[in-house]
Amino acid sequence: MTANPNGCRICGLDERGHAQRWSKSVGWHKWTPPTQAQIKRRMQDRRTARLFAEPPKYHATTRYTGSAGDPDDEGYAVCADCGTDACPQYQRIQTRLAISLTDPTAPRSAGSWGGNPSWPF
Incomplete structure (x- = not known):
């Protein structure tokens, strides 16, 4: 499953319900808005996954x-x-x-x- 395009910059989770999360790369963190490049890449990944998914x-x-x-x-x-x-x-x-x-x-x-x-x- 691909990350939500507007998910956290660090972990990809939605803002709602994110609160404090642990990540190996940065430890405890709050929701951080993704960069435009991350949003674009996540949208491309989601489209690619849909194209090759089983009907x-x-x-x-x-x-x-x-x-x-x-x-x-x-x-x-x-x-x-x-x-x-x-x-x-x-x-x-x-x-x-x-x-x-x-x-x-x-x-x-x-x-x-x-x-x-x-x-x-």
């Missing part, structure tokens, strides 16, 4: 396991992020999509997403 996984995309060149092998649908059909998040989304496609008047309450009520989401 987020939403478990909402479908991938099919069938052979690409064989029209007779349709395969079956799996979660494109984790590659399994047992993904609870993927199943919940697919169930909700199926309900909304078959019954557009289905209730949209918080508990109507279908699936197992013991799931943590």
Whole structure:
């Protein structure tokens, strides 16, 4: 994780909640504003980290396991992020999509997403 661009000049922590901090280079110190060069470097580092980060996984995309060149092998649908059909998040989304496609008047309450009520989401 990269330092906040407007974090402390010495340790990179935010001003709020910084108070007194210990650093090997200077010992105890108060929050000190960063230099313009530090702000620029931290922003560049944060951008570089975003460019090379793994894309987020939403478990909402479908991938099919069938052979690409064989029209007779349709395969079956799996979660494109984790590659399994047992993904609870993927199943919940697919169930909700199926309900909304078959019954557009289905209730949209918080508990109507279908699936197992013991799931943590």
